[in-house]
Amino acid sequence: MSRTVTVGLDGSQESRAAAEWAAREAKLRELPLRVVNVWEPVPEPIAQAPLLGPETQQHWSARIPREAAEGLRLRHPGVEVTVEQLAGRPSEVLPRVAKDSELLVLGSRGLSGVGGFLVGSVGQLVVAHAERSVVLVRAGEQAADEHMTDPAGIPSAATPYRPVVLGLDIDNPHDAVIEFAFDAAALRNTSVRVIHGWNPPPYYAYGLPADLELHDQLTREQTTALTEVLRPWREKYPAVEVVQESRWGRAADFLADAAREASLVVVGRRIRRSPIGAHIGPVTHAVLHHSAAPVAVVPHE
Incomplete structure (x- = not known):
């Protein structure tokens, strides 16, 4: 097992909050941060549509983690950040990714107005099948939220x-x-x-x-x-x-x-x-x- 903190990033607000939490955790643990984007190829009929071929979709999917990693390096100096893009279903790929990590971090939507998470089907499947620890982080989670007043x-x-x-x-x-x-x-x-x-x-x-x-x-x-x-x-x-x-x-x-x-x-x-x-x-x-x-x-x- 490679000693890394891994975060699943899809560009959503909740996954960006998870990436920030993962970077802080990687710094605490003195471990590198691995940013993983799972690219799920579109069905063949859609892939044949003009301006939305598989190459175009993959290009935009790769841009999201690359730009996010650049920001993480600036905001968390000293944390080694690597980026990886994998193809497949997130609910199947992420549990496999977790096996190679010390910790897997995922984002989850917060319930409006009350504490708690709105855990989607992908998040539940990953938590249920991952054999390494998984941390769920709500959208909007900030460093100050972990501290006393x-x-x-x-x-x-x-x-x-x-x-x-x-x-x-x-x-x-x-x-x-x-x-x-x-x-x-x-x-x-x-x-x-x-x-x-x-x-x-x-x-x-x-x-x-x-x-x-x-x-x-x-x-x-x-x-x-x-x-x-x-x-x-x-x-x-x-x-x-x-x-x-x-x-x-x-x-x-x-x-x-x-x-x-x-x-x-x-x-x-x-x-x-x-x-x-x-x-x-x-x-x-x-x-x-x-x-x-x-x-x-x-x-x-």
Whole structure:
């Protein structure tokens, strides 16, 4: 695997925002940035139309990443930027591209008026089938959005980074997901806010609201279990502050709420090698559609 940060660029506003985020991430990781444009040839009848032959289409498709790369080099000095154009369907090409990268970054339209992403079919398929981590970035995402507010209450790139939020299932914790979040926090010199949502066993459910003692007992048990899962990671990353929350309720709701004050949200996705369908899991799916911050989806076995 080549150690690069790769971004898929098609010229849209959301893909340009993703390219800016990817360039900042490449600088943090001290890695080169690979700008990939996937050129999908037009159907034969259209390709034969005057002024819209395949050569013309490919020329304009190649111009988009080339000009974008020039701008990225100017705005992010010190980041090595390369450009590559590939032919095929983006939903098929980009997962293959991800295999050769440390990280794949894609743009996604923001939901008008509320936090979250409008994840198109290509984005969902790439997230579902990529076997490397994929970060989705909303259109309009800026460097200042990842940082704390200044004394005037305005986000500023000169202030510290906001926390990295990690959604963690302590029944099936996966090292790749946890390590990604701690690495991201260490790079940003910020904290990790670990959120674990849980529900009581079915046989407790009916009596739980009235039984505060039982509720407290289950909360203590879940908190202790979360602490034990995180213990080796606190030792591995002693400079990273860890804030942990174990709460009764829907994890997706807690993560969406925490995303408003996050620089990045990290969630996991189990690798499924079926060629049919886009399976990204209910919590990850919900976070993608409701997070106000960039979301990193980390695959695991």
